[in-house]
Amino acid sequence: MNPVSETYVSNHPQPNHIFPLDFESVQDVVPDSHTWNSPLNMFNIDESSKHVIRSVALPVIDLDDPNALELLGDACQTWGVFQVMNHGVPLNLIKNIESESRRLFSLPTEQKLKAVRLPGEVSGYGLAHISKFFPKKMWSESFCILGSPVEQARKLWPDQDEADYSKFCEVIEEYRNEMKKLSERLMCLMLSSLGINTEDPNWTGSSSTGEQKDTLSLLQLNSYPVCPDPNRAMGLGPHTDSPFFTVVHQTGPGLHVHRNQVGWVEVPPLQNALTIHIGDLFTVLSNGRFMSCVHRAAVNQTRHRLSVVYLHGPPMDVKVSPLMKLVDPDHPPLYRSVTWKEFLDIKAKNFDKALDQLIQTVELGEDGKYIA
Numbered sequence: 411m412n413p414v415s416e417t418y419v420s421n422h423p424q425p426n427h428i429f430p431l432d433f434e435s436v437q438d439v440v441p442d443s444h445t446w447n448s449p450l451n452m453f454n455i456d457e458s459s460k461h462v463i464r465s466v467a468l469p470v471i472d473l474d475d476p477n478a479l480e481l482l483g484d485a486c487q488t489w490g491v492f493q494v495m496n497h498g499v500p501l502n503l504i505k506n507i508e509s510e511s512r513r514l515f516s517l518p519t520e521q522k523l524k525a526v527r528l529p530g531e532v533s534g535y536g537l538a539h540i541s542k543f544f545p546k547k548m549w550s551e552s553f554c555i556l557g558s559p560v561e562q563a564r565k566l567w568p569d570q571d572e573a574d575y576s577k578f579c580e581v582i583e584e585y586r587n588e589m590k591k592l593s594e595r596l597m598c599l600m601l602s603s604l605g606i607n608t609e610d611p612n613w614t615g616s617s618s619t620g621e622q623k624d625t626l627s628l629l630q631l632n633s634y635p636v637c638p639d640p641n642r643a644m645g646l647g648p649h650t651d652s653p654f655f656t657v658v659h660q661t662g663p664g665l666h667v668h669r670n671q672v673g674w675v676e677v678p679p680l681q682n683a684l685t686i687h688i689g690d691l692f693t694v695l696s697n698g699r700f701m702s703c704v705h706r707a708a709v710n711q712t713r714h715r716l717s718v719v720y721l722h723g724p725p726m727d728v729k730v731s732p733l734m735k736l737v738d739p740d741h742p743p744l745y746r747s748v749t750w751k752e753f754l755d756i757k758a759k760n761f762d763k764a765l766d767q768l769i770q771t772v773e774l775g776e777d778g779k780y781i782a
């Protein structure tokens with residue numbers, strides 16, 4: 411069993427957090443199981459205002475802009491989220507993954523359930539993995555792909571021409587390759603903005619034996635069916651993503667990010683833009699300079715919405731610690747080192763407080779400074 415599955419088995423014993431609502435049979439009311447009407451008290455978010463801010467502009471960075479590096483560093487430090495233009499991902503590929511996702515989610519429920527994510531598995535159809543942290547169910551369905559999509563795709567389109575699932579698999583693989591390229595470019599820019607030279611083999615990406623390993627390739631397709639009463643339902647509850655960062659494509663409005671002292675801000679579905687969320691492991695790596703971004707997805711009464719999420723993280727068993735160059739007498743290491751696998755365990759038990767569990771106290775000298 412792969413390390414992600416091991417974590418998943420030990421933390422997700424109950425399959426009732428996997429089955430989405432049968433949206434085909436939804437009439438004109440949101441069932442009680444899906445009604446979100448109590449405060450969540452998560453991430454220290456003030457829930458007194460339900461208002462979503464549309465007038466505050468989120469950073470949009472043109473990767474061809476000569477000032478991109480500086481703008482990106484600034485966006486990561488202030489927002490933990492930004493949108494990128496001129497990212498180099500072919501637009502027809504984005505259209506193709508959209509239409510393949512639409513084709514998947516419009517299959518009959520009984521067909522989708524043939525590829526349901528089994529307890530202990532990461533890949534497959536079901537509710538998003540974070541659903542177990544919330545008292546109510548979310549108004550969405552997801553399809554998670556770790557590694558090859560072939561096995562799951564065969565379950566979805568078993569009786570038809572091979573072309574049916576092979577088209578899906580081709581598009582997934584192609585999209586993933588493009589995401590990997592873009593993520594590596596973004597990772598270099600983010601690290602450069604912190605003054606880190608990525609040529610330095612020391613920063614991350616190598617195991618304890620020093621051998622270079624492949625990063626994990628994880629993709630999640632999300633579908634948000636139209637909802638009879640969007641104010642009472644939640645597409646995806648508030649959360650942070652755990653890897654270094656995620657790259658999100660959305661087909662319409664619905665993604666909200668939280669900023670302290672500001673509130674919930676809408677991420678506009680700009681044409682040809684991709685949204686980048688800083689994840690928890692980047693918070694550790696940057697010694698708290700880039701904080702992971704809390705976000706959620708709302709639903710809509712008239713428009714079906716899709717999103718495609720690519721996770722860029724380190725290999726599961728590589729230790730991530732605050733970068734040495736960011737630690738000095740005035741900046742002690744705030745977090746202890748952790749592998750992604752260990753962090754998923756911590757997150758499974760502490761969810762919104764997971765990063766707090768990594769905070770360490772270090773001894774300071776008589777002058778109040780950290781002695782490395």
Ligand SMILES: C=C1C[C@]23C[C@@]1(O)CC[C@H]2[C@@]12CCC[C@@](C)(C(=O)O1)[C@H]2[C@@H]3C(=O)O
Pocket residue numbers: 414418532538539540541554628630649650651652653719721754757
């Ligand atoms: C490796 C993992 C990160 C993830 C939880 C998981 O065990 C498998 C799915 C991942 C994913 C993908 C979409 C967003 C996300 C928040 C979710 O619900 O499932 C992430 C999880 C995460 O980043 O913690």
Ligand SMILES: O=C(O)CCC(=O)C(=O)O
Pocket residue numbers: 538630632646651658660664665705706707716717719
């Ligand atoms: O649907 C979206 O825009 C966001 C999805 C998301 O945050 C996730 O899958 O982690």
Ligand SMILES: [Fe+2]
Pocket residue numbers: 649650651656705
């Ligand atoms: Fe997310």
